[in-house]
Structures are given as structure tokens and as C-alpha cells.
Amino acid sequence: xxxxxxxxxxxxxxxxxxxxxxxxxxxxxxxxxxxxxxxxxxxxxxxxxxxxxxxxxxxxxxxxxxxxxxxxxxxxxxxxxxxxxxxxxxxxxxxxxxxxxxxxxxxxxxxxxxxxxxxxxxxxxxxxxxxxxxxxxxxxxxx
Numbered sequence: 001x002x003x004x005x006x007x008x009x010x011x012x013x014x015x016x017x018x019x020x021x022x023x024x025x026x027x028x029x030x031x032x033x034x035x036x037x038x039x040x041x042x043x044x045x046x047x048x049x050x051x052x053x054x055x056x057x058x059x060x061x062x063x064x065x066x067x068x069x070x071x072x073x074x075x076x077x078x079x080x081x082x083x084x085x086x087x088x089x090x091x092x093x094x095x096x097x098x099x100x101x102x103x104x105x106x107x108x109x110x111x112x113x114x115x116x117x118x119x120x121x122x123x124x125x126x127x128x129x130x131x132x133x134x135x136x137x138x139x140x141x142x143x
Contacts, residue, residue, distance in 0.1 A: 001109055002025065002110070002111065002112055003107040003109075004021060004106070004107045005106045006021075006104070006105045006106075007102065007104055007105075008103055010089060010101055010103065011086075013088070014088055014089045015086040015087065015088055015089070016105075017085050017086050018085055018086065018105070019105060022112060023081060025044065026044050026081070027044050027045060027046075028080055029078065029079070030042060030043060030048070030079055030080075030081075031043045031045070031078055031079065032076070032077055032079050032090075032093060033073070033075045033077070034072065034096050035113055037119075038096075039097055039113045039115040040093050040115075041113060042114060043110070043111050047111065055072070075093060075096065077090050089114070097115065097116055098118065098119055099114070100118075102116070102117040103115060103117065104116075104117055104120040106120075
């Protein structure tokens with residue numbers, strides 16, 4: 001399970017040090033893709049296979065399903081961690097997530113999310129987000 005928040009910076013070659021706490025669970029090979037809310041999603045190989053299997057069951061006749069699968073898989077790339085614990089953030093994903101240099105890496109149960117510091121701050125300061133309202137909605141779902 002991935003939990004926690006870490007701040008790092010990309011180097012001049014778009015490499016990012018992956019927090020040591022996440023490396024073991026992530027494995028040496030993993031998948032990075034476009035996420036929601038202007039961040040990147042990072043999945044271990046095993047979790048990526050789980051997602052693949054779920055998305056394979058979506059009906060091809062559904063326009064929304066086709067659009068989501070295209071979005072999710074077209075932006076995906078297989079990655080690996082180098083000997084210094086760094087990963088390469090591809091340019092297309094860096095642009096998508098509006099990453100310049102400084103990032104926040106957060107653990108979200110079965111995935112990691114990589115955010116630009118600015119986008120993460122906007123998300124956390126968004127006046128439309130009321131954690132009390134979200135908690136109430138979660139309680140309606142039985143959580």
C-alpha cells in the first residue's frame with residue numbers, strides 16, 4: 001500500500017528520484033500514465049495488469065468507455081528505476097501534468113500520483129473541495 005507525501009525536483013534530463021519508501025513496492029519496472037486532475041498515475045506491473053483486466057471488460061459500444069481507455073493507454077509508458085533510484089518522466093507526460101521542476105509524489109493506496117507543486121497546491125486550496133462534504137458522501141457509500 002502506498003501512503004505519504006514527498007517533494008522532489010526533476011533534474012535537467014527530466015529524471016526524478018523516487019522516494020526510497022516507494023521503490024520496493026513499486027518494483028524495478030512499472031507503468032506511468034496520464035491521471036485525473038492534471039497529475040500522473042504510477043502503477044506497479046501487478047496493479048497495471050489488474051487495471052488492464054478491468055478495462056478489457058468495458059463495452060466497446062460505449063463512447064465514454066472508448067474515450068477513457070484511449071486516454072489512459074495512449075499516455076501510458078513502461079518505466080524503470082535506475083541504479084540511483086531515478087525515473088525518467090517522458091516529455092508528453094511532463095507537459096500533461098504541467099510539471100516544470102518541482103513535484104509532489106503521493107501514495108494513494110494502489111498507485112502513486114506525481115503532481116506539479118503548483119497543481120497540488122491548487123488542488124489542496126480549491127474552495128470547491130470541502131473534506132466534510134466528501135466525508136459525508138463517503139459515508140453514504142458505506143465508508
